[in-house]
Amino acid sequence: MPVADIARTDVMTASRDQSAGNLATVMKTENVGSVIIETDDEPVGIVTDRDLVLEVLEPRADPTTMTAEEIMTETPVTVDGDRGVFDAIRTLHESSVRRLPVVDDDGAVAGIVTLDDLVVMLSDELDSLGDIIEAESPPY
Numbered sequence: 001m002p003v004a005d006i007a008r009t010d011v012m013t014a015s016r017d018q019s020a021g022n023l024a025t026v027m028k029t030e031n032v033g034s035v036i037i038e039t040d041d042e043p044v045g046i047v048t049d050r051d052l053v054l055e056v057l058e059p060r061a062d063p064t065t066m067t068a069e070e071i072m073t074e075t076p077v078t079v080d081g082d083r084g085v086f087d088a089i090r091t092l093h094e095s096s097v098r099r100l101p102v103v104d105d106d107g108a109v110a111g112i113v114t115l116d117d118l119v120v121m122l123s124d125e126l127d128s129l130g131d132i133i134e135a136e137s138p139p140y
């Protein structure tokens with residue numbers, strides 16, 4: 001199954017100059033844990049809720065003056081939408097990240113897939129397999 005089939009397409013994006021305070025507001029309002037920072041529709045960084053805590057909240061920086069560019073993880077690991085789900089899982093593992101922006105053929109942000117999304121999808125698939133095995137097994 002291509003990762004594009006399970007990616008969330010309502011991904012939150014912002015520019016490098018967006019304030020940390022605004023990013024936090026977007027995350028709360030949209031109930032997401034990250035915002036992809038893009039330039040010309042291409043991902044150049046990612047800011048997570050953890051970044052906000054470690055780079056803004058804990059050092060008690062001013063969230064109105066700190067920008068996305070100052071706290072983002074640059075050059076986020078991405079995955080092409082046509083790659084398989086297991087490729088995405090391998091990429092998450094090898095890169096030690098929990099979120100993968102999904103990009104289209106032009107490198108533009110097309111969505112995001114998270115570790116949580118993949119665990120839920122795999123859990124659903126395992127439940128379906130269990131149902132099949134149960135239905136096909138002889139009674140004991």
